[in-house]
Amino acid sequence: MSKAADDEGVPGGRGEPPGTSAQQLGGEAAGGKLPSKLSASSFTPGWTKVSCPCCASERVEPLVRVKLGPKVVPETKRWLIKLIGAPQKDGGAGLLAHPGEDATGNIIMLSAPRCTLLRATEELGLCKIYHNNEMEAFAYNDRDNFRDSDNMEVFLTLAERQYIIKYELDGLRAQKDLKIPGMPDSRTLQKRDNIWQKLGQAGVIVDTFPLHNPGKLKDLSKSWYSGNQLAQPLDKVNEYFGSSVAFYFSFLDFYTWSLLPPAILGLFIAYFSREVQREMLQSVSGSQQEEVQDDPEPLISGHMLQAVFSMLWSTVVIELWKRRSSSLSYQWGTLNLAERFAEPRPGFHGDLGVNPVTGRVEPLFPEWKRDLRMALVSVPVVGLFLGLVVLGMMCFYWAEARVQWLHKDWNSMISQTFLYVPSVLHILYTNMLANLYRTVANSLTEYENHREESAYDNHLTGKILVFTFFNNFAVLFHIAFFKQDVPLLRKRLASLLIISQLVNQVTEVVIPFLVDRFISAPHRTESEDDPEEDKFRNQGTLPTFPGLFAEYIELLVQFGYLSLFSCVFPLTAVLLLLNNLTEIRSDAYKICKLFRKPFCPPVASMGVWKVAFEVLSFVSVVSNAWLLLLSPRLQKMSQEAGMSSSNLLMGAVMVEHVLILVKVIMAALIPDEPDWIRKKREHIEYTSMQALRQQKLNVQQS
């Protein structure tokens, strides 16, 4: 049986891969232990040999699929499999490779033996449950004291195991100058070249992606979006997709629930305040009705109440999220990540030198040079693009005014069509600019040469974020601050909310559903009876997961609408709450069914997004103070009291300053992490301080 599997594994007789001899332990056990539909464990024969006896396991679970280029010859594939399977001390990745059973032969399946997984767990700085039930930073040498450290499928989450494979592949570096076998001579690897990156550039490797686990996926989807449950299975999401995805869904969850207070307040205001009802009616009907007033209005209008509430609410939400986030990070073992101390990310370059922190030889790049590049190149370029957005908006307003003037003058069919020209041109311009900016942001961040993957991601995200945010809110800010037109702002906000939510629901719920029903589903039923390997091939046809940027930015824009402008339209929170309740499910459905599984590095928080939400919550004070000033009630009151407009403005500025002060004090007083986590962190610090002393002594004595 093991021989047969081998022959299937290398179809077309392209020569025997180096790892054909099946592992003796796993050959027969694989099929019997687990139902083949739920696990993908029938591959044990055909895997490369493991180098240490402890890693020989009964079955090997294929975790990652590598797709080779169409022109790759068997010689190159053999070399690659050997490289992947070689132990790390010989310059290999220390992984398990399988030549695959695909007819075209351009596939390699990867898995990881126990030792490699455990060593990488230590390198990444993941925390796992120690024998005393505390989370402790994992140490390879101390592995026997960690719970379940003999069973990798329990000890590490699926996402961690898959990420570790990517981590090892990205860490492959040529130990000497090397010609790639079976490739033209022009393609050589130089010493310390990043092999995986170079092979990708050379077209040898087309794709590397983690595989779905159908059984677990079915289980997850059942408890996530199929039923009517309110809570999300966040731990399971972390287990299956990894902490970055789990953080997004946790935040979505947290944020959705925190919409309840403003939603209730909004409903209350909308129901009781006739003023708001009249205004909302106006904003929907678009006509300025004559104000009919029969009984005295209360001193504080809903508008003002909502403005003050928004300011405080946004601070409290963000502060509480920080606490929740650090609890989650502790629970998922990512509180203590050691990315700073690990190898630099693949794209990082610099002069070879000794890292003063870890003492390892690796490329070094001085901090001040990076700062200089950011200050002198990145910041001006980003500023330029923001300027172009403003310029575009100004041109649009100018052209619109011009065209309307022309239309009034001519009043013909031609001039009527002209009315749409500025809008169309502006949309085209904005889109072009956004695309151009994305490319520029990528190159800028690459040029900044960040050492850590997370720093790179954060700077790239930050750049795109600023631009997208500006693009989304420039018009609203313009209406609020320059035109100072509250009814227009209300109208615009309502239409943005309703339209953007309709578009969202269609693109995120209806289309995915239709695609799944009528395009994917027939395809899938066909593959139900197919052999296991076909399932993996199908996954290759799915589109790549586009990342969480679009999801986060949607939440950020929502949060912006709510915290910045919601006082002019009290039902904002209600609409958002309704939207998010379906959003949770549609996002979950999307990531489970419609895309390939993404690689998710373990992360300790939302990273730059947390900062973005925090900044927004500060801007909300300014914006709300301003809208408070524009509130019709206040304007009327001040007119009646004979206050000058500059006195009123001064009052608003004072209110703003006091509220910013309150916000800063609140942010300082609410600790960012719960007390019990602070204690655990300090305990770790204390024990490592003690250990350092002990170690020095031991070194000295020996």
Add this chain to the structure above:
Amino acid sequence: MSKAADDEGVPGGRGEPPGTSAQQLGGEAAGGKLPSKLSASSFTPGWTKVSCPCCASERVEPLVRVKLGPKVVPETKRWLIKLIGAPQKDGGAGLLAHPGEDATGNIIMLSAPRCTLLRATEELGLCKIYHNNEMEAFAYNDRDNFRDSDNMEVFLTLAERQYIIKYELDGLRAQKDLKIPGMPDSRTLQKRDNIWQKLGQAGVIVDTFPLHNPGKLKDLSKSWYSGNQLAQPLDKVNEYFGSSVAFYFSFLDFYTWSLLPPAILGLFIAYFSREVQREMLQSVSGSQQEEVQDDPEPLISGHMLQAVFSMLWSTVVIELWKRRSSSLSYQWGTLNLAERFAEPRPGFHGDLGVNPVTGRVEPLFPEWKRDLRMALVSVPVVGLFLGLVVLGMMCFYWAEARVQWLHKDWNSMISQTFLYVPSVLHILYTNMLANLYRTVANSLTEYENHREESAYDNHLTGKILVFTFFNNFAVLFHIAFFKQDVPLLRKRLASLLIISQLVNQVTEVVIPFLVDRFISAPHRTESEDDPEEDKFRNQGTLPTFPGLFAEYIELLVQFGYLSLFSCVFPLTAVLLLLNNLTEIRSDAYKICKLFRKPFCPPVASMGVWKVAFEVLSFVSVVSNAWLLLLSPRLQKMSQEAGMSSSNLLMGAVMVEHVLILVKVIMAALIPDEPDWIRKKREHIEYTSMQALRQQKLNVQQS
């Protein structure tokens, strides 16, 4: 000789103290090795015995003097000396005690043996120079690898040695219920009672203070304030007085030099801008001269230039100081203090329990309870007092207006004297309030029950600081923001600067000099020929050092004048620069000559003062934006351009927001510690992480 010294040591035949047998090693060497005038090392006989042989040194340097109450009987004194001399494992302080040679017999001299010093160095978390020339956290077990660890007078600074004695005394706790020998039965110590605190309350101990070292003091004063040198000997100050004093003088130094740019700008503006000359003339002469205008004025006035400069300058100064501060902290070995992990401070109380961080049994007090106390008691009480200040100011203004109206009405001699009544009452009220507040702040901070000495100090300082600051600036803010009267502000600022500096110079230079010349000096010459012990007795007659609060608040108020209001009076920086150049010397003189040497705990930074200066630099943006708006030039320009005052105000608010943004970005971009320190810190983190893993493994293997 040793016997004779003993007899002198216990005058009046009050019985033999327990440690009378002189140390064999030191008996004869003491006098010969060092000239007796420079060192106080002639006491070696009479000291208590040390418990371990390594600590037996040739000479013992008296470091701290304890003064007992007048009614203390010899029995109590003997018991106390025994307690101080007993090893720590037996519940003693592990120090060296000497019954003293004072005729009244109510004095104990203290010193510390090597082992106690080294162990305390580890407990405090001080860094010392390792054999590889790096600063490393000291570890007792690894002591031989630290440079100079066999010579305590080089290894530890004088201030550190003296502080360690206080630290050990404060750490004395009763191991069981205990009656104090020779005291009435009502005075008993309960288990875990803080002995030193209880003895103080019982009147047994009146005073504990560190001794000056005349030789070192002479040396220090020569290089500090006697000559014409510009630089201060900061390392020597740290060595002699400890890091908290050294941090104050470093900041004073840094701040004084950073006054140069605004001083130059101020002189430049004062010289070239006729406008300013006219205004300053007005402020001095007090008369509103007719404005004579013959040539066109520049678009940007000195007023505006100075306002914008002040905002940016204050940020840059504070950010650069943070970097300087962390370098100093590294240099002085206080970067890594372990106060969090040490025993709680003496006044701390709580239920006994196991500290989750260190695993030691000690009193615990939950964090949330402290937060609650601060939020529900401290904050409202402090707010109440601030309200009382405002109330006082309002009453004063009301009374003044009232009295002036009366005076105009009556115009008599009686009404003339009435004119002074409001001011006098206001000053009395303010002083009473300040005294009351100080008491209240002390009790509040005690009630908050902080675990660490530094937290206690910071909260106490913070409370008094807010009040003092409010007291100092309330009037200026009132003039600037409510009266909006720039000439009055200028007049008031100029007079405050000149008067406060005159007062300062008198109290800090002239009076100390006179005191020293005519009161202390005769006293001193008399003691020149006296035996050593008399010098120590003289130190006891000096007043206690009042702490650095007054010095810091003076700098803070200066910094406030400069950064908040200097644009209305460009010569502020020049005056402050002149003042500070003498201030450095007079402060140095004061601390060296006029007070007892203070105990200074090792600190890593200026603590709460850094925060205060930072907050001030933010407030300066608001105040400068406002003064910019009030600038006469801008007001005239806007009138000429026909701008409405509310548009102008809006412009100022926008400028303010942009500048706050610039400030926040600058503060975020300038790293708080230099790159090389960040690397060292990360290196320490990395090695302790590694060591922790190693240790776990060792524990497991053994």
